[in-house]
Amino acid sequence: MKRLLLALVAVAAPLAAAVPPFNTPAPVAFMEDLSSGAILFAKDADRRMPPASMAKMMTVYVAFDLVKKGELSLDKMITVRPETWRRWHGPQAGSTMFLSPGEQVSVRNLLYGIVTLSGNDACVVLAEGISGTEPAFVALMNRRAQELGLTNSQFGNSNGWPDEGRTFVTARDLAKLAAATIERFPAMYKEFYSKREFTWGKTLGSGADITQANRDPLLGRVDGADGLKTGHTEEAGYGFTGSAAQNGRRLVMVLAGLTSSNQRIEQSVAFMNWGFSAWSAKPLAKAGARVQTAEVQQGDAREVSLVAPRDLSVTVPAGLGTDLKTEVVYQGPLKAPIAKGAHVADLVVTLPDMPPQRLPLVAGDAVETAGFFGRVMAGLRWLFGLA
Numbered sequence: 001m002k003r004l005l006l007a008l009v010a011v012a013a014p015l016a017a018a019v020p021p022f023n024t025p026a027p028v029a030f031m032e033d034l035s036s037g038a039i040l041f042a043k044d045a046d047r048r049m050p051p052a053s054m055a056k057m058m059t060v061y062v063a064f065d066l067v068k069k070g071e072l073s074l075d076k077m078i079t080v081r082p083e084t085w086r087r088w089h090g091p092q093a094g095s096t097m098f099l100s101p102g103e104q105v106s107v108r109n110l111l112y113g114i115v116t117l118s119g120n121d122a123c124v125v126l127a128e129g130i131s132g133t134e135p136a137f138v139a140l141m142n143r144r145a146q147e148l149g150l151t152n153s154q155f156g157n158s159n160g161w162p163d164e165g166r167t168f169v170t171a172r173d174l175a176k177l178a179a180a181t182i183e184r185f186p187a188m189y190k191e192f193y194s195k196r197e198f199t200w201g202k203t204l205g206s207g208a209d210i211t212q213a214n215r216d217p218l219l220g221r222v223d224g225a226d227g228l229k230t231g232h233t234e235e236a237g238y239g240f241t242g243s244a245a246q247n248g249r250r251l252v253m254v255l256a257g258l259t260s261s262n263q264r265i266e267q268s269v270a271f272m273n274w275g276f277s278a279w280s281a282k283p284l285a286k287a288g289a290r291v292q293t294a295e296v297q298q299g300d301a302r303e304v305s306l307v308a309p310r311d312l313s314v315t316v317p318a319g320l321g322t323d324l325k326t327e328v329v330y331q332g333p334l335k336a337p338i339a340k341g342a343h344v345a346d347l348v349v350t351l352p353d354m355p356p357q358r359l360p361l362v363a364g365d366a367v368e369t370a371g372f373f374g375r376v377m378a379g380l381r382w383l384f385g386l387a
Helices: 052-068 082-087 107-115 120-131 134-148 171-184 186-193 261-277 372-383
Strands: 002-006 028-033 038-043 077-079 104-106 197-202 209-213 225-233 237-246 249-258 279-285 290-297 303-307 312-317 325-330 343-350 357-363
Touching (some): 028 171, 038 261, 038 312, 052 107, 052 120, 052 134, 052 186, 052 225, 077 120, 082 120, 104 107, 107 120, 107 186, 107 197, 120 134, 134 171, 171 186, 171 225, 186 225, 225 261, 237 261, 249 261, 261 279, 290 325, 290 343, 303 343, 312 357
Antiparallel strands (some): 002 325, 028 038, 028 249, 077 104, 197 209, 225 237, 237 249, 279 312, 325 343, 343 357
16 A cells, blocks of 8 residues: 655644534434545444434435436336335324325326425335335345445335334444435435425315425525435434535535434534534645656556546634645555546545545546556566666
């Protein structure tokens, strides 16, 4: 592992960065700045816990993934099976989209019903429409969770309904799932996760339209808030996985185990506001800027430029001088061929009392494999210490 110390950032003052305090009654809390990868807060973030309706983010992720791959259309119509309706209607079935037996509903509207209304019925209908049965869909959820690296999560159903502990997550895994949803499916995330209300179903008797509000506690309360999902059961308490973007920074937060809906609103707003006000972004490199070079073996070039794939910044406590240390880390020497734009190294930034922040660096140019004579010359240079 190559480590190259850099002096990209000048020390602003002789003060060491002090982590801004935040206190919450939530037994589980986590916040990450996706713009820098900085973990701003972690309280029992790896504790396994029931997710309640926050599990529905995984159901939505699977659907988004299938749509992106062209294997599922948002306009596909799915019929509500009478058996499913009987299981998932009425007060005993929790949050509902108010689907009707035999009704045909598009994937798009089912996703609105899941994200905006937290419909347990919508989850199962979507799962059956995609995979034939809910258990088959749940197997797909768990495969996608493994691919995402959700190492402490398991799903036993599509909607987070209590299932004797078969479904569990951690706050860190929920944040990772939220980040993957935002980054991999930006258009669908924007379309589905920030809708303030949704109308579906009719009241008994008068047949009036049923409009329900999104329970997201940040929408309309925090600038830039645009998702994601609340959850509540007796065993889980009140939880929320949320995200907001302000001034080029995007934060993801998780709170779990709160005691009421009002407490969830209060704590979610306070937590997200703290993330934006107590921390700030310090620019490190502009998109396309060369940060360092790396050695290359068996290539038609002896080194390759390591460049910033986007504007890179580090998250630091607001208003304080910072004592930053930066280094480029890569598994090297790198071996050809190397594609231009390939992620080949990381810029690792460390501050006192904080976990390291890792920012990606990519190859500035393509490096092809050297021909026979090129490999011979490279071997001779290495032999005589000239490489």
